[in-house]
Amino acid sequence: MSQEHAVAHKFQRSTGKETPKISTSSLPDIIFILLFFFMMVTVMRDSSLKVKNVLPAATEVQKMEKKSLVNFMYVGAPVEKYRAEVGTAPRLQLDDQFADPEDIGAWVQVLKSNTAEDLKSKLIYSLKADKEVTMGLISDIKQEMRKAEALKLLYSTQVRSEVY
Numbered sequence: 001m002s003q004e005h006a007v008a009h010k011f012q013r014s015t016g017k018e019t020p021k022i023s024t025s026s027l028p029d030i031i032f033i034l035l036f037f038f039m040m041v042t043v044m045r046d047s048s049l050k051v052k053n054v055l056p057a058a059t060e061v062q063k064m065e066k067k068s069l070v071n072f073m074y075v076g077a078p079v080e081k082y083r084a085e086v087g088t089a090p091r092l093q094l095d096d097q098f099a100d101p102e103d104i105g106a107w108v109q110v111l112k113s114n115t116a117e118d119l120k121s122k123l124i125y126s127l128k129a130d131k132e133v134t135m136g137l138i139s140d141i142k143q144e145m146r147k148a149e150a151l152k153l154l155y156s157t158q159v160r161s162e163v164y
Helices: 003-010 027-041 080-086 101-113 117-122 135-147
Strands: 070-076 091-094 097-099 124-129 153-155
Touching: 070 135, 091 101, 097 101, 101 135, 124 135
Parallel strands: 070 124, 124 153
Antiparallel strands: 070 091, 091 097
């Protein structure tokens, strides 16, 4: 055999061989890596709003730094979906449930019991009240917060662009 013929024979395709199968042994590892990635980057929503919540505007606003210790209360008229059930009067929403101001004490106790001992004193409560809500309901909420010894109360607003 000549040298050219030997080189050509070496690189010729053999017709009897099948293509090798793709190894799937690393497939579970790839799936778990993707699953872990999506679990880390997905933000879970704490609660879905059942009340109208257009925040009032303010000029002196500070942004929260550590939001993990903030627990939100929403106050406003029920959205259309729940009006037949609870009426049209402004309501308090704690987590995913409608509540009365008298329920705040129990809600605060549950939050404190689910929090580490060293962080209990750092819990913050944020009131997101619709701009149409009267001060009577806000005052009742504040009184119940005092009774529950939940004294770190913030009022959430949106930034007003112009100063009066």
